[in-house]
Amino acid sequence: MSKQKYLVLARNQPSGGQGSRPSPEQMxxxxxxxxxxxxxxxxxxxxxxxxxxxxxxxxxxxxxADGPFVEAKEVVGGYMIVxxxxxxxxxxLVRACPAVHxxxxxxxxxxxxxxxx
Amino acid sequence: xEHYFRHEYGRLVAILSRRVGLPHLEAVEDAVQGALxxxxxxxxxxxxxxxxxxxxxxxxxNELLGVLRKGQGQQRILDGAADQGADGGEDPISxxxxxxxxxxxxxxxxxxxxxxxxxESRLVLALKTLCGFSTGEIAFRLFTTEANVYKRLARARxxxxxxxxxxxxxxxxSLRSRLPSVHAVxxxxxxxxxxxxxAEHAIRAELCEEAIRLGTLxxxxxxxxxxxxxxxxxxxxxxxxxxxxxxxxxxxxxxLEEQDRSRWDAEHLREGASWLSRAGQGDELTRFHxxxxxxxxxxxxxxxxxxxxxxIAELYAMLERIDPSPIHTLNRAVAVAQGRGPQAxxxxxxxxxxxxxxxxxxxxxxxxxxxxxxxxxxxxxxxHRDQALTAAPSTAVRQLLQRRLxxxxx
Numbered sequence: 427m428s429k430q431k432y433l434v435l436a437r438n439q440p441s442g443g444q445g446s447r448p449s450p451e452q453m454x455x456x457x458x459x460x461x462x463x464x465x466x467x468x469x470x471x472x473x474x475x476x477x478x479x480x481x482x483x484x485x486x487x488x489x490x491a492d493g494p495f496v497e498a499k500e501v502v503g504g505y506m507i508v509x510x511x512x513x514x515x516x517x518x519l520v521r522a523c524p525a526v527h528x529x530x531x532x533x534x535x536x537x538x539x540x541x542x543x
Numbered sequence: 544x545e546h547y548f549r550h551e552y553g554r555l556v557a558i559l560s561r562r563v564g565l566p567h568l569e570a571v572e573d574a575v576q577g578a579l580x581x582x583x584x585x586x587x588x589x590x591x592x593x594x595x596x597x598x599x600x601x602x603x604x605n606e607l608l609g610v611l612r613k614g615q616g617q618q619r620i621l622d623g624a625a626d627q628g629a630d631g632g633e634d635p636i637s638x639x640x641x642x643x644x645x646x647x648x649x650x651x652x653x654x655x656x657x658x659x660x661x662x663e664s665r666l667v668l669a670l671k672t673l674c675g676f677s678t679g680e681i682a683f684r685l686f687t688t689e690a691n692v693y694k695r696l697a698r699a700r701x702x703x704x705x706x707x708x709x710x711x712x713x714x715x716x717s718l719r720s721r722l723p724s725v726h727a728v729x730x731x732x733x734x735x736x737x738x739x740x741x742a743e744h745a746i747r748a749e750l751c752e753e754a755i756r757l758g759t760l761x762x763x764x765x766x767x768x769x770x771x772x773x774x775x776x777x778x779x780x781x782x783x784x785x786x787x788x789x790x791x792x793x794x795x796x797x798x799l800e801e802q803d804r805s806r807w808d809a810e811h812l813r814e815g816a817s818w819l820s821r822a823g824q825g826d827e828l829t830r831f832h833x834x835x836x837x838x839x840x841x842x843x844x845x846x847x848x849x850x851x852x853x854x855i856a857e858l859y860a861m862l863e864r865i866d867p868s869p870i871h872t873l874n875r876a877v878a879v880a881q882g883r884g885p886q887a888x889x890x891x892x893x894x895x896x897x898x899x900x901x902x903x904x905x906x907x908x909x910x911x912x913x914x915x916x917x918x919x920x921x922x923x924x925x926x927h928r929d930q931a932l933t934a935a936p937s938t939a940v941r942q943l944l945q946r947r948l949x950x951x952x953x
Contacts, residue, residue, distance in 0.1 A: 447576060449677030450548035453583050457548070460587030474588040525584075 429509040431472065431538040432516045436504040439530035459524040467508070467519050475506030500532060513537070548579055551596065552675030554644055555603050557651040560672075562604075563611060565654060565703040570610050572672070578603035645760050648673060649767070650715055652757060656724040657702065664699040665728050666735070667692055674753050684750060685735060715766045722767060726775055726831070729758050733779050737786065744790060751783050762818075774822035774831035780815035781838035784808040796943040800847040812842055833862035852882030869901050873910055885917035905934040905944065912948050924948075 448456065464471060480501065484493035494501050510516035516535050525531055555575045560568050578599050592598040655669040670676045670684075678696065682689040736750025758776045761767035788806040791797055819835050836858045844850040859875035872895055880888025892911070901907050908931030916924035928948045935941035 447677075448580070449680055450552040450576075450579055450675040451546070451680065452677075453579050454546070454548040457583045457587055460584065464587060477584065 429470075429511055430516075432508050432510060432513075433536045433538055434475070434506050434508060434516075434520055435502050435534040435536070436525065437500045437532045437534050438503040438528070439500050439532065456524050463523055466522070470509045470519055471506065472509050473507040475504060477504040478502060507538075546675075549675035551599055552576075552579065553648060553651075553673040554596070555599060556672045556675075557647040558600070558644070559603060559607055561647055561650065563607065567607075567611065568672070568700055568703055570614075571607060574603045574607035574610060575599075577606050645764060646715060648757075649760055649764055650718070652725055652728075652761070653715065653718040653721050653766075654703070655699075656721045656728055658721070658724060660699045660702050661695075664695040664702075665724070666731050667695040668699040669728055669732065669757075670753075671696060673757065684739075684741075684746060686739075715764070719766055722769070722771075725761065725767070726771060729754050729761070730775060730779075730831075732757070733782070737782050744787065748783075748786060751779065751786060755779050755783065770822045770825040770827055771829045771831055773818045773824075774829055774835045777815050777818035777822055778831050778835035778838055780811045780818060781835060781842050784811035784815060784842060796939045798943065798947060799841065804846070807842065815839065815842065828861070828865060830862060830866040833858050833865060837862075850881070852878050856882065869895055869897055870906070873901075873907065876914070877910055880914055880917070885914045888914050889918060903934055905931045905936065905940060907931075908934060909944055909948065916948065 464474070480494075480503075482493055484491045508516060508519055510519060513535070516537075520526070520533050520535055523533070526533060552575055555578070556568075556571055559571045559574065563571065581602050582595070582599055586592070586595070651673055652669060655665050655672065657665075660668065667681060667685075670681045671678070676684070678689050678692045682692045685692070733751055733754035736747045736752075736754065739747045739750070741747050755776070758772065758779060762772045762776055784807045785802065787808070788802040788804075789797055815835075816839070819839055822832055822835060837855055840851055840855050840858070856875050856878040859871050859878055863871045863875065872891065876888045876891035879891050892914075897907055908927045908929075912924045912927035912931055915921075915927060928944075931944055931948070932941060935944055
């Protein structure tokens, strides 16, 4: 069965307070979880993507502004590209990612329109 | 790799707070936290860099300088820090020699033992900065609330903020006078693990291991390489050897005489014996010497029955002279009773009036109940037994007492 490409966007809500910060020991566990996840889905993670820095530029025909807006409820904080047979499989892959459990994490999956594999 | 993140946290906090000054400890801890968080995803995605410690140092260092640059009026401090360590802050060099890292960790340990920091804050500060535990993890380990841990940390940080920069990063040798306080904190840390009633063995062992790790660092540096440090290390190893065998399969506490001696950790026993022989080099006798001697008698006795109780009673008497406390007298009474019978044990306690804290402690009632029962004073034994059971701090201790004090006399 052919696979489609999906763009995964991490739309993170700005973190609330320091109470939820993981401890070094917890981070080490998360590191282990990440590695295991990447190993499990290594054939379907086409681009591990990157984190995005918090400031950028918003460009329109009328000009350029600094952005994203600070008052935004959520900010795109990272991306990656995965492959899957269908949305169900893509969701399965993304839900298994440890990043889902980070406080305020919200992951958006969008099928890429012209990219049949 | 076990506890790598936690120990890197301690290493980086020690090095960076030395570079920028202890008043910035909080900013340092935030930067280190950020670097570990960055490593978490970057390493998982791209593999561990060739020199992970240098990678972490670079990221934490850059983040820290960025934050401090934003701060008002910090320029002078920043310039000083740049001159001192970072050569303009471009590509900082991480201290690479094990000795250098050890020195920074030790300096932080001595900083935690500043006598202007309240006693109950010292342990918490050491657990946070050197051992890399979060406030939540510290609260869980010390059986207290997170708010309480936070309050103790705040007091320590307040003190560190007030200090002058020059006196905040003194040469290690000039801190030698704080050595007894450092010993006390390490021993406290050990006992938090060893005497803890935590059901999880791993939690208790972890605190004991941290105490031994810090004690070993101390013993390998001229500032701490002295017989009292060696005696403390001997004591901790000899206790740690028996840690696992203190509990049965269901988590219940076991008496020394019930423990399976073959389960005692041979490596800890060897280390303990080796440090103990080095502890005997000077003519200084500390409470650690006496306590290590007692632990050694127990550890190297062929069996419970063949323990040299007279030697142990002698060592407890020595402990009473060095560090007078009725708890040592109580322990001596137990040893004497073991060697010479319950009457002799009771005679040791004749005329000892326990202070309120000991009178209400389960140990006092338990020992008296046991000695009187064995001496045939059933009614007096019963009274002390009730007292001990009421005062038992945990279910595990209560079960142990019920089993011990219900046994027919022998």
